[in-house]
Amino acid sequence: MLFKHEGEESAFLLKCPECDGEIEIPDDVISGEIVSCPDCGMDYEVEVTQEGEIRLKPAEIEGEDWGE
Secondary structure (H helix, E strand, O other): OEEEOOOOOOEEEEEOOOOOOEEEEEOOOOOOOEEEOOOOOOEEEEEEOOOOOEEEEEOOOOOOOOOO
16 A cells, blocks of 8 residues: 655655555655565565556565575
8 A cells, every 4th residue: 555655755655565564665766676664674676567556575685605
């Protein structure tokens, strides 16, 4: 669910799928950006659809293989 942040022109609020906390999403967000929930710390990748809808999906964390 998308909410305009009260008193602020440059951010939206989305509910965290994990804990229902509020995640602030900048107006100029682009697909692929990573945002974090300030309550539970989960990282999400932002997906902006062609219709302009903003969705969050769990970010894929790639670990270093250090040449192994």
